[in-house]
Amino acid sequence: MPTWPRTLRQAGITDPDLHTAYTRQSKLVRRFKTEEYLTVRLLLPTHLHPPVIAAVAFMHETDTRIDTGTTDARTTALGEWATATRQALAGAPVTDVTLSVLRDAVSRHPQLAPRTEAFLQAAHHEVNYSGFGTEEELQAYVEGYSLPAFMLLACLLERDTSADALAFDRGCRDLIEAMQRVDFLDDLAEDAAHGQIGIPREELDRHGLSVENLLEPTDAVRARLEELVREQAALARRRLSASRHLVHAVARQTRPFITALLQVQKLRLSAVSKKGGRLADGGARPSVPSLLGVLAHQYGAARRLR
Incomplete structure (x- = not known):
């Protein structure tokens, strides 16, 4: 460096x-x-x-x-x-x-x-922003704010000359939705303390939960939250999987960066999934060795491309 x-x-x-x-x-x-x-x-x-x-x-x-x-x-x-x-x-x-x-x-x-x-x-x-009532409102937020913010950075990445521009944009859209969903899960306890979370209220209602429940979670609340986290994590995993082709949509010298970004999100998703209902007590982070392993491996790949 x-x-x-x-x-x-x-x-x-x-x-x-x-x-x-x-x-x-x-x-x-x-x-x-x-x-x-x-x-x-x-x-x-x-x-x-x-x-x-x-x-x-x-x-x-x-x-x-x-x-x-x-x-x-x-x-x-x-x-x-x-x-x-x-x-x-x-x-x-x-x-x-x-x-x-x-x-x-x-x-x-x-x-x-x-x-x-x-x-x-x-x-x-x-x-x-005041939280989401429905899944449609969450999608509008991702499309309307999260994606433009992500593209402010992604527009700087050189694309592969054979890549479809629309495929690149779709990959960015899938990736930022996955990242945003993981953020909302990881920030659940902190956001609840501020009175609004990134999971639609209709989903909370379906599981018999409320923001107030999450402020002072009981074992019963954690059990219901466990199922909700499982469902939300599955949605994030689906979008993360759909974004994998993004690696091949960028020029070779930027692929280690995108690969690391995808792998780190996979680690984060695994961490919040594992913590499940206990996310009401605080967020979850991947282990430092696993994060350093991703960085070290992709740094080696980046050096070989220079």
Whole structure:
């Protein structure tokens, strides 16, 4: 893995101010997304490290701005941030480090521009999020918000010249649904403490459960939750399996990254499935050795392709 200064030089980023700004964003992402940061740095081609860091930092800043306060306050914050972002990308003077780095990344990778706009337009789903009443509402959230957020990163991955663009998009859609479902299961206890979870209320009702039940779970609640987790995990597993072809839809040098992403999600899904009804007491993580094993194996594959 090259040093960060060398990474920037190889990406053609030599301006001192931009160098400082990218370095600041890199440290930020490394701090709040450590595992993802290492995966990017070890497995993706070097020239993609700066724009991926820029995109992740931008999404993090967006989430930070719209994550607290009343719905009206969050809507206002999103509107102001969207305006500032659009002005920055249009060439207006920028003092915000996040937008400065994003603008530079967009100038080098123009496909980021429409994906940034799509993400900003989709963010209202997150602002208005209050859980799901039905499976249809969950699907609308995945399609309307989770997918545009994922594509802000996926658009940077080079595709295999023989791959069908629609197949790539379908693979991304399947993968992000699987990832989102695993997140909702893993975050069950934490989300319940905030009064809303990512499992549709109609599914809770069908199993005789409620958010209130999950706050103070009994053995009976855990038993009913066990069955619900089994069903939700099966839905995630189906989508994860459907996304496997994504490995062959990207260029060879990015396949280790996608392979690792799929394998880590498989480990996460296995962990939440195993914990089952006890997810009401807290999340589940794969073992560190298993995660490191995936990273080490794919790092070897990535090095052989360079």
